[in-house]
């Protein structure tokens with residue numbers, strides 16, 4: 001299958017490497033191909049310049065966002081959550097009729113919280129929207145002809161693409177959306193990654209809970225004293 005991954009960050013890189021390994025064709029979307037290839041410094045999260053990543057992953061095509069979306073049979077959104085609605089709206093025509101798996105979190109990284117969190121960096125990114133709306137729903141409203149499924153966000157990306165690295169895969173991944181076929185495509189992709197416990201939460205409104213899980217995810221990470229966040233959530237029933 002042709003999988004388009006919109007984004008060049010660390011999360012997106014995981015969803016490039018794994019489908020490639022599984023034999024899919026992967027097209028990556030970025031704002032400006034030349035600018036992305038010209039970068040020589042690691043990004044904000046310390047990921048090496050994208051040119052180095054491409055050299056290690058031959059066969060990946062780097063394209064403008066719209067061209068990658070147009071070529072993809074399945075599209076994964078890894079655009080920075082704060083800018084995703086605007087960036088995706090600009091390529092709505094190329095995304096029409098397609099499944100878009102959204103794993104972005106609407107983080108505001110720089111803000112002045114009234115009650116800072118005692119994280120190593122003294123702050124937890126703020127969610128906007130939060131509680132009464134979600135990024136997943138905003139994307140769906142902005143792109144009514146696209147079928148949005150929310151998933152992945154409750155785990156580190158390294159665990160999402162390799163679930164058996166934690167508890168031999170005995171933990172739970174969530175999916176939500178208003179289109180059954182889009183959720184099924186997401187579930188099929190997750191199964192190919194190795195997931196066996198995939199819980200369909202129902203309508204896309206459930207993206208709110210998934211996005212709001214991030215502060216708890218961070219709290220667990222610090223509670224465990226882990227840098228990499230190698231843990232999962234298991235819904236026992």
Ligand SMILES: NC(=O)c1ccc[n+]([C@@H]2O[C@H](COP(=O)([O-])OP(=O)(O)OC[C@H]3O[C@@H](n4cnc5c(N)ncnc54)[C@H](OP(=O)(O)O)[C@@H]3O)[C@@H](O)[C@H]2O)c1
Nearest residue numbers: 007008009010011012030031080081083104105152153157
């Ligand atoms: N496990 C998970 O589900 C998981 C893991 C990690 C991150 N996340 C979330 O997923 C999202 C992506 O994370 P990430 O770490 O992969 O990447 P990121 O660093 O948050 O975002 C990088 C991508 O956003 C694009 N971007 C940044 N500003 C933009 C703007 N103004 N207009 C259009 N595009 C813009 C960049 O475009 P260029 O390519 O042109 O630079 C790049 O492709 C975030 O919301 C993050 O919180 C989820």
